[in-house]
Amino acid sequence: MKIPEQCLLLPADRYDAPTRGALRRWHVNQGKEAWGTRAGVILAVAGSAVGLGNFLRFPGKAAQYEGGAFMIPYFVALFLLGLPIAWVEWALGRYGGARGYNSLPGIFRVVWRNKLSPYLGALGVLIPVAIYMYYVYIEGWCLGYAWKFAAGQMALGPEQSAYGTFFSNFVGLNSHGAAYDFTTIHFADSALFFLGICFVLNFVLIYRGLSKGIEWFCKWAMPALVVCALIVLARVLTLGTPDPAKPDQNVLNGLGFMWNLGWGGKTIWQQLGNAQMWLEAAGQIFFSLSVGFGIICCYASYLKPNDDIALSSVTAAAGNEFCEVALGGLITVPAAFVFLGTVGVIAATKSTFNLGFVTLPMVFNTMPLGQFVGAVFFFLLFLAALTSSVSMLQPAIALLEEGLGLGRRASVSLLGFITAAGSAFVVYFSKDVIALDTMDFWVGSVCIYILATIEVLLFGWVMGIEKGYQELERGAEIRIPKFVMYIIKYVAPLYLFIVFAVWLRQTAGAYVQKIGHDPVVAMTVGFIVLVLVLAILLTAQSVRRWNRIHPLQKENGT
Amino acid sequence: MNLGGWIIMIVSVGFVTIFLGWCIYRVVREPEAPQKLHAQAEIDTKDQD
Numbered sequence: 001m002k003i004p005e006q007c008l009l010l011p012a013d014r015y016d017a018p019t020r021g022a023l024r025r026w027h028v029n030q031g032k033e034a035w036g037t038r039a040g041v042i043l044a045v046a047g048s049a050v051g052l053g054n055f056l057r058f059p060g061k062a063a064q065y066e067g068g069a070f071m072i073p074y075f076v077a078l079f080l081l082g083l084p085i086a087w088v089e090w091a092l093g094r095y096g097g098a099r100g101y102n103s104l105p106g107i108f109r110v111v112w113r114n115k116l117s118p119y120l121g122a123l124g125v126l127i128p129v130a131i132y133m134y135y136v137y138i139e140g141w142c143l144g145y146a147w148k149f150a151a152g153q154m155a156l157g158p159e160q161s162a163y164g165t166f167f168s169n170f171v172g173l174n175s176h177g178a179a180y181d182f183t184t185i186h187f188a189d190s191a192l193f194f195l196g197i198c199f200v201l202n203f204v205l206i207y208r209g210l211s212k213g214i215e216w217f218c219k220w221a222m223p224a225l226v227v228c229a230l231i232v233l234a235r236v237l238t239l240g241t242p243d244p245a246k247p248d249q250n251v252l253n254g255l256g257f258m259w260n261l262g263w264g265g266k267t268i269w270q271q272l273g274n275a276q277m278w279l280e281a282a283g284q285i286f287f288s289l290s291v292g293f294g295i296i297c298c299y300a301s302y303l304k305p306n307d308d309i310a311l312s313s314v315t316a317a318a319g320n321e322f323c324e325v326a327l328g329g330l331i332t333v334p335a336a337f338v339f340l341g342t343v344g345v346i347a348a349t350k351s352t353f354n355l356g357f358v359t360l361p362m363v364f365n366t367m368p369l370g371q372f373v374g375a376v377f378f379f380l381l382f383l384a385a386l387t388s389s390v391s392m393l394q395p396a397i398a399l400l401e402e403g404l405g406l407g408r409r410a411s412v413s414l415l416g417f418i419t420a421a422g423s424a425f426v427v428y429f430s431k432d433v434i435a436l437d438t439m440d441f442w443v444g445s446v447c448i449y450i451l452a453t454i455e456v457l458l459f460g461w462v463m464g465i466e467k468g469y470q471e472l473e474r475g476a477e478i479r480i481p482k483f484v485m486y487i488i489k490y491v492a493p494l495y496l497f498i499v500f501a502v503w504l505r506q507t508a509g510a511y512v513q514k515i516g517h518d519p520v521v522a523m524t525v526g527f528i529v530l531v532l533v534l535a536i537l538l539t540a541q542s543v544r545r546w547n548r549i550h551p552l553q554k555e556n557g558t
Numbered sequence: 559m560n561l562g563g564w565i566i567m568i569v570s571v572g573f574v575t576i577f578l579g580w581c582i583y584r585v586v587r588e589p590e591a592p593q594k595l596h597a598q599a600e601i602d603t604k605d606q607d
Contacts, residue, residue, distance in 0.1 A: 068566030261562030315581035
């Protein structure tokens, strides 16, 4: 078997038999999709990670938990949980891709040669698809707000209640089915209209393929997003003291509200003794880096067997951290503080949606150049959401294509139908965003904890840290310290388990009770189970096909 | 804004900015990997199939 030299970093006889086998299988699959450039894959992974959480959730959590003290557990979690799990996902993905698989069921199948393993990978299809169903709706809100600011339709006055009423009517918070009622709001002004635009954009990008769609889009959207954030940041940092009658409400005090140590006379050690803050910081890192979604695995599977993953994964994570800490951390809370003061910001940061879609629009309208800044801010949120949502479609497309043998048009059509049905469900049950909230809890939180734990255990205990380390080191442009393998094997699963258990104890009870009391919550959970069953059936069919076409053999390089 | 706030803000923002800058520098500095080059000769891996 001949392999083109461009696939090899070393002379062929320097590779051991399993690696030669992996290279050969990868070469056989070269008719499939691949990334065009290294910058493209880094920007795509960073784009998948950078989302609304960077600009709304992170500042809210940091301000809520002891100001600057939050950053200490935050960075501890980044190095003990975030980066190690990101390396795990990149390594598992490239390992599976080198053996011809791009979907998580296929990747798990070759990592753990057990009949059960592809079915565990079905979670990697359920999670991004189900999250897409509601995330694209929020993306539509961002696009709608950006458009309305640009068109001058958001000048609702200085009262926050007007923005709350607008948000309720726009999203349909007052009753189920309100988002489909066009008697009080014109269709072209409705959230449904903007949802439709986002839906089409996502599917056009995914139809164009990995390189010509996702990569092409992320290569201009990510720099554009940073430019938009810098414009808003420049405006916020030059606000000074907008109301001379309230001299305390100035930018410096706004930054202090976000970053100060020693709130309420507490010492730094007393602040760090807050266990809840450590849990929230770990959760923020976990959700922010988009680990546990199965998306990074899927993206990394399109790399070549010798492509670097060590530096690329760190670069993508660093891009996400820059957007979150250096941009999100300096914009949202200081801007809100300058116009609302301490009490207003504390109330606003308790809800991400309230902060983003009620408080900030009012703040933008109050500041000079606010119409322009508001349009730019919501456009940046829209770009952040779009680069994330488009990544959620690729894992399912990969399974439909390699598992069922469907062509691009058929797989995109089928996935479009499934996700449209899910989004229609979420939009219909819009009262108090109950369906969205339920899906976010069970899929966007519970399931991703479970999948991340499975991935870490597969890498640390099934693949083994020696083999895993070799996989990470192949083509690596930075050296990953060996102790990281022990963190992955012992610390990360324990860290995940503790965070997950405590978080479940605090929040799950209310959500479980709701299933029995609220029929909409019960229906939403039923819908999630339906999508999971569909993912399992697709996986079963794929396994049958894979067993027929290329049954698993003991890996010996031949 | 107190002294602790200034320190934690400068360290946090500075760290993520330098971290990203270092990563970008390392990515850009590396020469284009051989597998990105085109029209390379094929070599025999000595696999039997």
